[in-house]
Amino acid sequence: MRSENLESVAKKLVAPGKGILAADESSGTIEKRLESINVPSTEENRRAYREVLFTTKVEQQGIIPGIKVDKGAKAMANFPGEKITEGLDGLRDRLAEYRQLGARFAKWRAVIAIDDGIPTRTCIEANAEVLARYAGLCQEANVVPIVEPEVLMDGAHTIERHFDVTEQTLRSVFNALAEHRVALEGMLLKPNMVLSGKECPQQASVQEVAEATVRCMKRVVPAAVPGLVFLSGGQTDLQATEHLNAMNQLEGLPWQLSFSFGRALQAPVLKAWKGEAANVAAAQQAFHHRAWCNSKARFGKYTEDMETAKAA
Numbered sequence: 001m002r003s004e005n006l007e008s009v010a011k012k013l014v015a016p017g018k019g020i021l022a023a024d025e026s027s028g029t030i031e032k033r034l035e036s037i038n039v040p041s042t043e044e045n046r047r048a049y050r051e052v053l054f055t056t057k058v059e060q061q062g063i064i065p066g067i068k069v070d071k072g073a074k075a076m077a078n079f080p081g082e083k084i085t086e087g088l089d090g091l092r093d094r095l096a097e098y099r100q101l102g103a104r105f106a107k108w109r110a111v112i113a114i115d116d117g118i119p120t121r122t123c124i125e126a127n128a129e130v131l132a133r134y135a136g137l138c139q140e141a142n143v144v145p146i147v148e149p150e151v152l153m154d155g156a157h158t159i160e161r162h163f164d165v166t167e168q169t170l171r172s173v174f175n176a177l178a179e180h181r182v183a184l185e186g187m188l189l190k191p192n193m194v195l196s197g198k199e200c201p202q203q204a205s206v207q208e209v210a211e212a213t214v215r216c217m218k219r220v221v222p223a224a225v226p227g228l229v230f231l232s233g234g235q236t237d238l239q240a241t242e243h244l245n246a247m248n249q250l251e252g253l254p255w256q257l258s259f260s261f262g263r264a265l266q267a268p269v270l271k272a273w274k275g276e277a278a279n280v281a282a283a284q285q286a287f288h289h290r291a292w293c294n295s296k297a298r299f300g301k302y303t304e305d306m307e308t309a310k311a312a
């Protein structure tokens, strides 16, 4: 009964044409976002900004609320430059409360950094283990876990290196999920796309990114997982849409390829809003437009000229 329900919620979350707005920034992260438009991160401003997002007119039906339940990626003892995500203590009780308040899915983000000598196997496995324990607790509470092991794009690494680390990370994550008896049909994976490092002099093309990402996912993500909801991870909004679109044009995809973008959905909204009530309509229009472009990209039907077109 529970697993049927989990499965149907997971499927609804990745229904064709839909996506997820990631607006679950921690206080520290939202402060950075608001600073970028010179708006102080007060409770009032944070609420006003999120109201802009949440009151945008979309087809109201079928919006499913979820919540971030991790307590952040913290420095991992004895592993300089590496992080381990915390938040398992008391999670069972918190999940029960969130479920009662209406949450139907949750998110936990693990962070894997690439640099000389890192990531270590210890860091990858420690994060995979807590992701799997989190996913198990979510399913017990009848909440769909979104499992997010993010291999960062920061650094000068090549796309090949990003591919290898992503493959290794996902392999560990799916091993741990199996060990913890997580039902793959009742979860979603939130992976990074496979990219050239931000500072890498040689940047892969859109087609290369799409092919490398799908190739990597096909190696390690079982077809039983209903969908992959990509994070944007610091790509521009246009890049993220183009990459998603190119992936959805590839043949033989066993899962839905969708999005759970934070920055790539919110950047144009912040830019239009600037903290002023007078700009709310323009900000909502920007959000609607970005969501519309990404919705088209889910069918591989996004084109550049849509950027200047009005959302249909």
Ligand code: 13P
Pocket: 022, 023, 024, 109, 148, 231, 232, 233, 234, 260, 261, 262, 263, 264
């Ligand atoms: P980005 O799309 O900005 O990477 O954010 C997604 C997210 O929710 C990270 O946890």
